Amino acid sequence: ASAFEDPMFAYIFLGNALYILVGMVITGVSWAIIDDREHYRVAKHLYTAPMNGYTYLFGRGVARLIIGTVSVLITIGFGIVVFDLPIVLSAINWPLLLASTTLGVAAIAGLGLIMGAWTMTMARHFWSVGDAIAGAMYLFSGAIFPLDTLPVWLRWIGFLLPVTYWLEAARRALLGPGAAGFTTLAFLSNQALLAILAGFTVVLLVGSAYFYRWALHTSKEKGLVDMASGY
Numbered sequence: 628a629s630a631f632e633d634p635m636f637a638y639i640f641l642g643n644a645l646y647i648l649v650g651m652v653i654t655g656v657s658w659a660i661i662d663d664r665e666h667y668r669v670a671k672h673l674y675t676a677p678m679n680g681y682t683y684l685f686g687r688g689v690a691r692l693i694i695g696t697v698s699v700l701i702t703i704g705f706g707i708v709v710f711d712l713p714i715v716l717s718a719i720n721w722p723l724l725l726a727s728t729t730l731g732v733a734a735i736a737g738l739g740l741i742m743g744a745w746t747m748t749m750a751r752h753f754w755s756v757g758d759a760i761a762g763a764m765y766l767f768s769g770a771i772f773p774l775d776t777l778p779v780w781l782r783w784i785g786f787l788l789p790v791t792y793w794l795e796a797a798r799r800a801l802l803g804p805g806a807a808g809f810t811t812l813a814f815l816s817n818q819a820l821l822a823i824l825a826g827f828t829v830v831l832l833v834g835s836a837y838f839y840r841w842a843l844h845t846s847k848e849k850g851l852v853d854m855a856s857g858y
Contacts, residue, residue: 634806636710637802637807638806640710641703641706641712641797641801644699645793645797648699648732648735649761649764649790650761651694652688652691654739655687655692656688656736657739659687660743661746684743684839688736688743689736714802719801720799723800724796724800727824728793728797730827731789731792733831734789734831735790735793737834737835738789741834742756743839745838748842764788767788768788769791769811769812773809774809775810789823789824796817799817799820
Protein backbone atom coordinates (compact mmCIF):
# COMPACT_ATOMS: atom_id res chain seq x y z
CA ALA A 628 0.00 0.00 0.00
CA SER A 629 1.19 3.51 -0.71
CA ALA A 630 1.86 6.09 1.98
CA PHE A 631 -1.30 7.93 0.87
CA GLU A 632 -3.39 4.96 2.01
CA ASP A 633 -1.98 5.05 5.52
CA PRO A 634 -4.77 6.15 7.93
CA MET A 635 -2.35 8.61 9.49
CA PHE A 636 -1.87 10.41 6.17
CA ALA A 637 -5.25 12.16 6.43
CA TYR A 638 -4.37 13.45 9.90
CA ILE A 639 -1.08 14.90 8.71
CA PHE A 640 -2.60 16.30 5.50
CA LEU A 641 -5.35 18.10 7.40
CA GLY A 642 -2.85 19.52 9.88
CA ASN A 643 -0.90 21.07 7.02
CA ALA A 644 -4.04 22.34 5.27
CA LEU A 645 -5.58 23.92 8.36
CA TYR A 646 -2.29 25.50 9.37
CA ILE A 647 -2.55 27.78 6.34
CA LEU A 648 -4.91 29.93 8.42
CA VAL A 649 -2.34 30.31 11.18
CA GLY A 650 0.34 31.63 8.86
CA MET A 651 -2.04 33.91 6.99
CA VAL A 652 -3.46 35.58 10.10
CA ILE A 653 -0.28 35.93 12.16
CA THR A 654 1.95 37.12 9.33
CA GLY A 655 -0.90 39.15 7.81
CA VAL A 656 -1.33 41.39 10.84
CA SER A 657 2.42 41.90 11.21
CA TRP A 658 2.73 42.81 7.55
CA ALA A 659 -0.21 45.20 7.85
CA ILE A 660 1.95 47.27 10.22
CA ILE A 661 4.93 47.04 7.90
CA ASP A 662 2.88 47.97 4.82
CA ASP A 663 1.29 50.97 6.50
CA ARG A 664 4.61 52.22 7.83
CA GLU A 665 7.11 51.26 5.12
CA HIS A 666 5.18 51.03 1.87
CA TYR A 667 2.12 53.27 2.05
CA ARG A 668 3.59 55.66 4.65
CA VAL A 669 0.20 56.19 6.30
CA ALA A 670 0.94 54.74 9.75
CA LYS A 671 1.24 58.17 11.35
CA HIS A 672 -2.18 59.18 10.06
CA LEU A 673 -3.81 55.88 11.03
CA TYR A 674 -2.48 55.57 14.55
CA THR A 675 -2.86 59.21 15.51
CA ALA A 676 -6.38 59.52 14.11
CA PRO A 677 -9.41 59.30 16.44
CA MET A 678 -10.14 55.69 15.57
CA ASN A 679 -9.73 52.33 17.25
CA GLY A 680 -6.46 51.04 15.86
CA TYR A 681 -6.93 47.66 17.51
CA THR A 682 -10.18 47.13 15.60
CA TYR A 683 -8.49 48.28 12.41
CA LEU A 684 -5.75 45.69 12.80
CA PHE A 685 -8.35 43.06 13.64
CA GLY A 686 -10.09 43.88 10.38
CA ARG A 687 -6.84 43.49 8.46
CA GLY A 688 -6.50 40.07 10.05
CA VAL A 689 -10.04 39.12 9.00
CA ALA A 690 -9.23 40.00 5.40
CA ARG A 691 -6.26 37.64 5.50
CA LEU A 692 -8.44 35.03 7.17
CA ILE A 693 -10.89 35.07 4.28
CA ILE A 694 -8.09 34.57 1.78
CA GLY A 695 -6.63 31.79 3.89
CA THR A 696 -10.01 30.05 4.21
CA VAL A 697 -10.29 29.83 0.43
CA SER A 698 -6.82 28.28 0.31
CA VAL A 699 -7.73 25.76 3.01
CA LEU A 700 -10.93 24.71 1.23
CA ILE A 701 -9.08 24.28 -2.07
CA THR A 702 -6.33 22.25 -0.39
CA ILE A 703 -8.76 19.95 1.42
CA GLY A 704 -10.87 19.57 -1.72
CA PHE A 705 -7.75 18.62 -3.64
CA GLY A 706 -6.94 16.05 -0.97
CA ILE A 707 -10.41 14.52 -1.19
CA VAL A 708 -10.32 14.25 -4.98
CA VAL A 709 -6.69 13.23 -5.52
CA PHE A 710 -5.71 11.46 -2.30
CA ASP A 711 -9.15 10.14 -1.37
CA LEU A 712 -9.21 11.66 2.09
CA PRO A 713 -11.90 9.94 4.19
CA ILE A 714 -14.00 13.08 4.65
CA VAL A 715 -17.75 12.72 4.18
CA LEU A 716 -19.89 15.82 4.59
CA SER A 717 -22.73 13.93 6.27
CA ALA A 718 -20.34 12.41 8.81
CA ILE A 719 -18.60 15.65 9.84
CA ASN A 720 -19.20 16.76 13.42
CA TRP A 721 -20.30 20.25 12.43
CA PRO A 722 -20.90 21.64 15.95
CA LEU A 723 -17.39 20.59 17.01
CA LEU A 724 -15.86 21.91 13.79
CA LEU A 725 -17.59 25.29 13.96
CA ALA A 726 -17.01 25.77 17.69
CA SER A 727 -13.35 24.75 17.61
CA THR A 728 -12.60 26.77 14.48
CA THR A 729 -14.31 29.88 15.84
CA LEU A 730 -12.35 29.67 19.10
CA GLY A 731 -9.14 28.62 17.37
CA VAL A 732 -9.23 31.42 14.82
CA ALA A 733 -10.06 33.97 17.53
CA ALA A 734 -7.08 32.78 19.57
CA ILE A 735 -4.86 32.93 16.48
CA ALA A 736 -6.13 36.45 15.82
CA GLY A 737 -5.11 37.39 19.35
CA LEU A 738 -1.62 36.05 18.68
CA GLY A 739 -1.50 37.92 15.39
CA LEU A 740 -2.49 41.17 17.06
CA ILE A 741 0.24 40.71 19.66
CA MET A 742 2.79 40.11 16.88
CA GLY A 743 1.50 43.14 14.99
CA ALA A 744 1.67 45.34 18.09
CA TRP A 745 5.17 44.07 18.80
CA THR A 746 6.19 45.00 15.27
CA MET A 747 5.08 48.57 15.97
CA THR A 748 7.79 48.90 18.63
CA MET A 749 10.63 47.76 16.36
CA ALA A 750 12.80 50.09 14.33
CA ARG A 751 14.75 47.38 12.53
CA HIS A 752 14.73 43.66 11.76
CA PHE A 753 10.98 43.26 12.01
CA TRP A 754 10.37 41.74 8.59
CA SER A 755 10.28 38.12 9.70
CA VAL A 756 8.60 38.38 13.09
CA GLY A 757 5.29 36.88 11.93
CA ASP A 758 6.95 34.27 9.75
CA ALA A 759 9.29 33.22 12.57
CA ILE A 760 6.48 32.74 15.08
CA ALA A 761 4.24 30.94 12.60
CA GLY A 762 7.13 28.70 11.56
CA ALA A 763 8.00 27.83 15.15
CA MET A 764 4.40 26.94 15.98
CA TYR A 765 4.26 24.77 12.87
CA LEU A 766 6.85 22.51 14.48
CA PHE A 767 5.49 22.57 18.02
CA SER A 768 1.71 22.40 17.45
CA GLY A 769 1.44 18.88 16.09
CA ALA A 770 0.58 20.07 12.59
CA ILE A 771 2.87 17.56 10.89
CA PHE A 772 3.87 15.09 13.61
CA PRO A 773 2.75 14.20 17.15
CA LEU A 774 4.31 16.06 20.04
CA ASP A 775 5.64 12.75 21.30
CA THR A 776 8.17 12.92 18.46
CA LEU A 777 9.82 15.95 20.05
CA PRO A 778 12.41 15.67 22.82
CA VAL A 779 10.85 15.69 26.27
CA TRP A 780 12.39 19.07 27.09
CA LEU A 781 10.67 20.65 24.05
CA ARG A 782 7.36 18.80 24.13
CA TRP A 783 5.79 21.10 26.71
CA ILE A 784 5.85 24.02 24.26
CA GLY A 785 3.13 22.39 22.16
CA PHE A 786 0.79 22.19 25.15
CA LEU A 787 1.10 25.97 25.60
CA LEU A 788 -0.13 26.73 22.07
CA PRO A 789 -3.85 27.13 21.26
CA VAL A 790 -3.17 25.92 17.73
CA THR A 791 -2.36 22.46 19.11
CA TYR A 792 -5.85 22.05 20.54
CA TRP A 793 -7.63 23.60 17.58
CA LEU A 794 -5.94 21.29 15.08
CA GLU A 795 -6.80 18.26 17.21
CA ALA A 796 -10.46 19.26 17.54
CA ALA A 797 -10.82 20.14 13.85
CA ARG A 798 -9.25 16.85 12.77
CA ARG A 799 -11.61 14.89 15.01
CA ALA A 800 -14.59 16.80 13.61
CA LEU A 801 -13.60 16.21 9.98
CA LEU A 802 -12.42 12.61 10.21
CA GLY A 803 -14.74 11.20 12.86
CA PRO A 804 -14.02 9.29 16.07
CA GLY A 805 -12.88 6.15 14.26
CA ALA A 806 -10.04 7.81 12.37
CA ALA A 807 -6.41 7.18 13.22
CA GLY A 808 -4.91 10.07 15.13
CA PHE A 809 -1.98 11.20 17.23
CA THR A 810 -1.97 9.78 20.75
CA THR A 811 -0.64 13.02 22.19
CA LEU A 812 -4.04 14.54 23.01
CA ALA A 813 -6.13 11.37 22.90
CA PHE A 814 -6.73 11.62 26.65
CA LEU A 815 -8.69 14.86 26.19
CA SER A 816 -12.38 14.77 25.32
CA ASN A 817 -13.90 17.07 22.73
CA GLN A 818 -15.42 19.15 25.51
CA ALA A 819 -12.04 19.47 27.21
CA LEU A 820 -10.43 20.64 23.97
CA LEU A 821 -13.12 23.31 23.54
CA ALA A 822 -12.77 24.43 27.17
CA ILE A 823 -9.00 24.81 26.81
CA LEU A 824 -9.44 26.68 23.53
CA ALA A 825 -11.98 29.01 25.12
CA GLY A 826 -9.52 29.80 27.91
CA PHE A 827 -6.74 30.56 25.44
CA THR A 828 -9.07 32.74 23.37
CA VAL A 829 -10.14 34.92 26.30
CA VAL A 830 -6.58 35.34 27.58
CA LEU A 831 -5.13 36.16 24.16
CA LEU A 832 -7.83 38.57 23.05
CA VAL A 833 -7.82 40.48 26.35
CA GLY A 834 -4.03 40.35 26.54
CA SER A 835 -3.63 41.53 22.95
CA ALA A 836 -5.87 44.55 23.60
CA TYR A 837 -3.73 45.67 26.53
CA PHE A 838 -0.50 44.85 24.70
CA TYR A 839 -1.62 46.90 21.70
CA ARG A 840 -2.25 49.93 23.90
CA TRP A 841 1.22 49.61 25.41
CA ALA A 842 2.86 49.08 22.01
CA LEU A 843 1.11 52.07 20.44
CA HIS A 844 2.12 54.32 23.33
CA THR A 845 5.71 53.04 23.15
CA SER A 846 5.96 53.52 19.39
CA LYS A 847 4.67 57.07 19.67
CA GLU A 848 7.03 57.92 22.53
CA LYS A 849 10.03 56.56 20.61
CA GLY A 850 8.99 58.12 17.32
CA LEU A 851 8.56 54.75 15.64
CA VAL A 852 4.93 55.05 14.62
CA ASP A 853 5.84 56.45 11.20
CA MET A 854 9.52 55.60 11.03
CA ALA A 855 10.60 54.09 7.72
CA SER A 856 13.65 51.86 7.86
CA GLY A 857 14.49 52.35 4.20
CA TYR A 858 15.08 48.62 3.74
